[in-house]
Amino acid sequence: MPEAIISPSVLASDFGQLTAECTRMLKGGAQWLHMDVMDGHFVPNITMGAPVLKCVHKGVPGIFMDVHMMVSNPERWVDDIADAGGALYCFHIEAASDPISLIHAIHKRNMKAGVAISPDTPSSAITDDIGALADMLLVMTVYPGRGGQKFLERCVPKVAELRARFPEKDIEVDGGLNPKTVHVCAEAGSNVIVAGTAIFGADDPPAVIQTLKDAVNTAQAKAQQQPKEKNGNGVENGH
Numbered sequence: 001m002p003e004a005i006i007s008p009s010v011l012a013s014d015f016g017q018l019t020a021e022c023t024r025m026l027k028g029g030a031q032w033l034h035m036d037v038m039d040g041h042f043v044p045n046i047t048m049g050a051p052v053l054k055c056v057h058k059g060v061p062g063i064f065m066d067v068h069m070m071v072s073n074p075e076r077w078v079d080d081i082a083d084a085g086g087a088l089y090c091f092h093i094e095a096a097s098d099p100i101s102l103i104h105a106i107h108k109r110n111m112k113a114g115v116a117i118s119p120d121t122p123s124s125a126i127t128d129d130i131g132a133l134a135d136m137l138l139v140m141t142v143y144p145g146r147g148g149q150k151f152l153e154r155c156v157p158k159v160a161e162l163r164a165r166f167p168e169k170d171i172e173v174d175g176g177l178n179p180k181t182v183h184v185c186a187e188a189g190s191n192v193i194v195a196g197t198a199i200f201g202a203d204d205p206p207a208v209i210q211t212l213k214d215a216v217n218t219a220q221a222k223a224q225q226q227p228k229e230k231n232g233n234g235v236e237n238g239h
């Protein structure tokens, strides 16, 4: 099973202290930082772009920037984000005209490729060839555009559908995640947890990071222990 990864969303950070905020999260046990890039077209908000990411990359040695591109024309920014030090380039399937070519372009720049689906997009939009080529699949559990929204539990079945089709891939969830809502996502098969408000707004962010990580590890251990489905004769299927 892919490892539990916590990726705090910088949308909930103090943007005036972005480098220090990212460093604080890594020291607190986070492995990735979720960098929310919004262009005012794909979503009704503007955050930051490659110039800011470049400064963060320079100021935070070893950072893994999990860059979530909430932009139209995601093809346009691959080189800029790669040059800025992006480690993972996640684009929205709704915004991409040729997802396969885009994934190849991302890989060519030595970044991992992520494919995101918004709440109203079915998991089937990630076709077998796209899912097989991507490194990470992102199921949004809020409408992209701003932090602090209510978790949409109706999106969780899509996590289970994707986990069944792609057992080895990283599957990320993003939006309204906290120590209460994480469990349904982890049990459905998500291993990469994005949380903004719940981590940056906490009195003890390292404790929240650990709680989220524990939820994934516990769900994975439970899934591995579950006895295989048995047929009417008490014999395990497949034997």
Ligand SMILES: O=C(CO)[C@H](O)[C@H](O)COP(=O)(O)O
Binding pocket: 009, 011, 012, 034, 036, 068, 070, 142, 143, 144, 145, 146, 147, 148, 149, 174, 175, 176, 177, 194, 195, 196, 197, 198
């Ligand atoms: O991509 C996002 C919104 O578009 C944010 O990453 C997401 O909403 C996380 O914030 P929070 O944990 O506060 O819900």
